[in-house]
Amino acid sequence: MMQIRFEMSGGYAGMFAARPLTYQVAVDELPEPERAALRELVERSGLLTSPPPEPARATPDALTYRLTITSEGRTHQLTLHDPSVPAAVRPLLQDLQQRAIAQRAGTA
């Protein structure tokens, strides 16, 4: 069982300022090969095994990403800010951002 909750806020645009861009997914309910692909992005991000430390301070106009990943009964809560996001995490954030935008554009 893997569940992911993604939230993106901040940025120069101030878009998503009052209403952060969010997306929630039960990974196991996704069809293949989407499911395996997303699981692999999580695995490659290294977030579950070596989460990066909280950033020291707010950077003007930086985007903030909040992730809650529940996997094998454990919940991992992470906050990441540009520009200190590890490169290995970027593909996962990008995938989740695209899903969030597609969902909001389609349903909101």
Next chain:
Amino acid sequence: MVFHKCVCSYVPPYVIGSLARRGSVTERGQARITAQQGKLSREVRRDKPVKMHEILASAGAASAGAARAGAASVTAAAAGSAGREVWDSAHTWDQRKTLVRAEGAAATPDPDVNLVYDSAGVVRKFYKEQLDRNSIDNLGMNLVLNVHFGTNYMNAFWDGDEMTFGDGDGAIFTSFARSLDVIAHELAHGVTQFTANLDYNSQSGALNEHFSDVFGTAVTQFAENQEAGDADWLIGNEIMGPTLFGESLRSMMAPGTAYDNTLMGKDPQPAHMSNYYAGPADNQGVHINSGIPNRAFYLVATDIGTPRAAAVWYHALQNLWATANFADAVDVIVASARVLTQSGKAPLGTTQSVRSAFRDVGL
């Protein structure tokens, strides 16, 4: 003395920064974290007196940095010459990856590189000619600009010593590097850091955002030779992609009216204290409540002209402090209006105009 404003570090940031760009992923991660902490410690050290040996040590390391960059085909401008350095992230997540155009060098085939180079030149000229300021730190700090950061990256930011721009996703946003507005806004975050150093949350953070919008729009009007009455007072309209074309991100004239669409919702900026946002999002509303002082600046600028209004605000920025709130800002801006009126740099009536504008927005 201006040295107390010099933000120095025992380990020069570009040394750590360089580590962050070389080495293994783990090393890079560690160096990046250290670079962040360095930025923090530089912040903490901002009020301490700076010793000459630190400055000299910094200068020595700067030459080493220049020599390193010189190994590539483009040579960086001398440190402290207010020179521009455009670096290409080449769609990676690395800053200062490849130096592609330095001060005085010929145009490159990449239009984004040339646009960001030209825009940074306009911003530098604005500060020099209109405000008698020598670059970001008033000590000729070089302007470091990273373009093509990441993939589909919909943002631009200032992180303590450089500016970084994404290309947008092409649908919602186009390239952030192509907008003078954006570059002037980010560079102003640097100016704020070296002056009032407003904390980036709540009211001081909204003031930080406000000053960036003020100088962003003042630079645009300066470049386009516009009067306050001719300008559109919109922020971000230049980077809206096909999906949101015709909308913008903020309106200084009419905060709250910049956009209204499915993706972004409705522009949440208040134009008056009665609609002040008190929630936790966006570092307690730094991009939201900035609408309130933004509207006040617009009112003053239409009254006395944008260049003179910008001069008043710039004077105030040098007298504000990190935890200043809206009420503090009003007091200091009013005091600045009086000082500039006394010295003949602002017309009679400026003080009343500033008071009246802030009263109109509920302050």
